[in-house]
Amino acid sequence: MTVRTRFAPSPTGYMHVGNLRTALYAFLLARKHKGTFILRIEDTDQEREVPGAVDLIYHTLRQAGLFWDEGPDVGGPYGPYIQSQRKTIYREYAEKLVEAGHAYYCFCDKERLDAVRKRQEAEGKQPKYDGHCRHLSSTERDKLIAGGTPWVIRQRIPDSGTTTFTDEVFGEITVENSTLDDNVLLKSDGLPTYNFANVVDDHLMRITHVIRGIEYLSSAPKYNLLYTAFGWEIPRYVHCPPVMRDAQRKLSKRDGDASYQDFIDKGYLTEALINYLALLGWSPGTDREKFTLDELIDAFDISGISKSPAIFDLVKLTWLNGEYIRTLTPDQFLEKATPFIRQAVTREDVPLAAIAAVLHERTEKLADIPPQLDFIDRLPDYPVDLFVHKKSKTTFENSLTSLRAAREALAAIPADSWNDDTIRATLLKLAETLGVKNAVVLWPVRIALSGKEFTPGGAIEIAHILGKDEALRRIDHGMEKLARAPK
RNA sequence: GACCCCAUCGUCUAGUGGUUAGGACACCGGCCUCUCACGUCGGUAGCACCGGUUCAAAUCCGGUUGGGGUCGCCA
Numbered sequence: 001m002t003v004r005t006r007f008a009p010s011p012t013g014y015m016h017v018g019n020l021r022t023a024l025y026a027f028l029l030a031r032k033h034k035g036t037f038i039l040r041i042e043d044t045d046q047e048r049e050v051p052g053a054v055d056l057i058y059h060t061l062r063q064a065g066l067f068w069d070e071g072p073d074v075g076g077p078y079g080p081y082i083q084s085q086r087k088t089i090y091r092e093y094a095e096k097l098v099e100a101g102h103a104y105y106c107f108c109d110k111e112r113l114d115a116v117r118k119r120q121e122a123e124g125k126q127p128k129y130d131g132h133c134r135h136l137s138s139t140e141r142d143k144l145i146a147g148g149t150p151w152v153i154r155q156r157i158p159d160s161g162t163t164t165f166t167d168e169v170f171g172e173i174t175v176e177n178s179t180l181d182d183n184v185l186l187k188s189d190g191l192p193t194y195n196f197a198n199v200v201d202d203h204l205m206r207i208t209h210v211i212r213g214i215e216y217l218s219s220a221p222k223y224n225l226l227y228t229a230f231g232w233e234i235p236r237y238v239h240c241p242p243v244m245r246d247a248q249r250k251l252s253k254r255d256g257d258a259s260y261q262d263f264i265d266k267g268y269l270t271e272a273l274i275n276y277l278a279l280l281g282w283s284p285g286t287d288r289e290k291f292t293l294d295e296l297i298d299a300f301d302i303s304g305i306s307k308s309p310a311i312f313d314l315v316k317l318t319w320l321n322g323e324y325i326r327t328l329t330p331d332q333f334l335e336k337a338t339p340f341i342r343q344a345v346t347r348e349d350v351p352l353a354a355i356a357a358v359l360h361e362r363t364e365k366l367a368d369i370p371p372q373l374d375f376i377d378r379l380p381d382y383p384v385d386l387f388v389h390k391k392s393k394t395t396f397e398n399s400l401t402s403l404r405a406a407r408e409a410l411a412a413i414p415a416d417s418w419n420d421d422t423i424r425a426t427l428l429k430l431a432e433t434l435g436v437k438n439a440v441v442l443w444p445v446r447i448a449l450s451g452k453e454f455t456p457g458g459a460i461e462i463a464h465i466l467g468k469d470e471a472l473r474r475i476d477h478g479m480e481k482l483a484r485a486p487k
Numbered sequence: 488g489a490c491c492c493c494a495u496c497g498u499c500u501a502g503u504g505g506u507u508a509g510g511a512c513a514c515c516g517g518c519c520u521c522u523c524a525c526g527u528c529g530g531u532a533g534c535a536c537c538g539g540u541u542c543a544a545a546u547c548c549g550g551u552u553g554g555g556g557u558c559g560c561c562a
Binding site: 008009010012042044045047048106110113117121124125126127128150152154170173174175176179180181183184185186187188189191193194195197198213214215216217218219221239241242244247248250276279280281282283284285286287288289306307308309310311312313315316317318319320322326360361362363372389391392427431437438439440441442443444445446447450452453454455456457458459460 | 488489490491492493494498499500501502509510511512513520521522523524525526553554555556557558559560561562
């Protein structure tokens with residue numbers, strides 16, 4: 001049997017990372033078994049549909065490397081893969097269910113339904129359809145239809161008995177049929193509800209493993225009843241626990257940071273995000289934590305999916321992202337970093353590669369870059385106290401001495417030799433000549449060049465980045481500050 | 488509230504009757520070092536609780552507590 005899985009999102013907005021994870025698992029399972037991964041668009045709620053959302057789904061999945069074998073754009077033998085284009089199919093199957101007695105026409109309007117629900121709630125009972133249209137005769141029914149009364153088709157849940165199904169992650173689950181409701185299968189607009197469309201499509205599209213969020217777990221018995229009513233084989237169910245923001249709240253749109261695109265915009269790498277998401281609620285059973293998509297395919301197994309909700313840990317994602325960034329080659333990093341460097345550095349005459357080099361080990365996400373570079377365009381105003389650093393054994397006095405000597409030595413470097421190697425050789429030689437620790441020279445120079453306590457890179461790299469003229473100017477400024485400093 | 492489900496460090500998790508309860512992030516300390524960061528070495532920290540079963544329980548059973556999901560002509 002060929003494994004066939006599907007990702008079936010509704011085009012209702014941006015791509016949520018929780019959905020992305022579900023898509024990932026479905027993709028992984030299919031690829032793992034050399035099966036087929038299908039994309040199906042569930043657009044049966046015309047009111048919630050958001051223009052452009054389908055393209056966003058395509059774009060995100062492709063960017064993440066989750067390519068589908070069958071889908072709206074690539075076609076396939078079981079299309080169409082957009083539910084709104086399958087309207088007649090659902091109607092046909094709904095009628096079959098009615099004929100077989102497993103479903104019935106219902107003419108109750110919203111007002112009546114609301115009233116019934118209200119009454120039930122007031123009585124402390126669980127809201128449930130009261131079966132008003134359950135036993136309408138076919139003549140009454142036909143008369144109402146002919147009269148133009150709007151109708152829906154509801155599933156007829158057995159009055160008694162239990163329904164048992166098996167979920168691949170949660171095991172066997174049994175519920176009393178009496179707790180199930182006669183849900184609407186076909187809406188008055190002629191489109192199916194999710195409850196019906198997913199069953200019909202999953203069967204027609206030969207889906208073998210239904211992978212979806214846990215919110216569908218409690219509805220699974222109703223779907224099972226539907227499969228059984230049709231005489232269809234029941235697929236394997238894989239329900240995934242939710243991704244949480246904290247112990248009690250789901251990661252949601254309201255938090256704003258649940259969007260895949262937002263992460264990318266902040267400088268998270270797709271590969272890192274996918275890697276992190278894979279491990280959020282799934283474990284390979286080993287200590288390994290870094291996986292490429294191909295390696296995930298190899299390692300993936302349903303048995304590793306956990307049963308409890310998992311809290312999304314931004315700190316750990318950020319660490320993982322940093323790991324991925326550090327594995328980039330200097331060129332790759334430069335390319336990704338440049339737009340972010342340009343957010344902080346407008347000077348055109350700076351060596352971008354040298355800036356990137358100094359940033360590489362210090363960047364966990366690309367958005368960390370701009371604030372680190374705020375001293376390049378303009379020297380910040382800084383307190384003269386910065387020159388005093390206990391560990392480097394610097395004081396106002398020896399800082400001034402170092403700066404004077406450094407200025408002279410650096411000024412002697414030819415402009416076309418202004419690079420890390422030459423500057424390093426010059427400054428280290430100077431420390432040796434002065435008979436002081438390297439830090440006594442390098443600390444004050446770095447402070448004078450940057451005006452900051454912490455900087456990416458040290459005096460040497462920063463001097464190089466700033467360029468000879470600007471570096472000397474800043475050292476001069478530092479000397480003036482020190483000269484004015486209280487003794 | 489009713490029904491279903493879940494429960495190992497702060498977080499993600501390994502663990503399927505016998506382990507000094509393992510790893511990772513975070514946190515703390517050492518080293519490296521011109522700052523920060525990287526790297527490296529080490530440390531703190533967990534089986535929610537109460538009963539059973541068993542020679543032996545994080546692992547099995549029951550209950551309590553806590554948490555999640557569902558209860559729409561939304562998916």
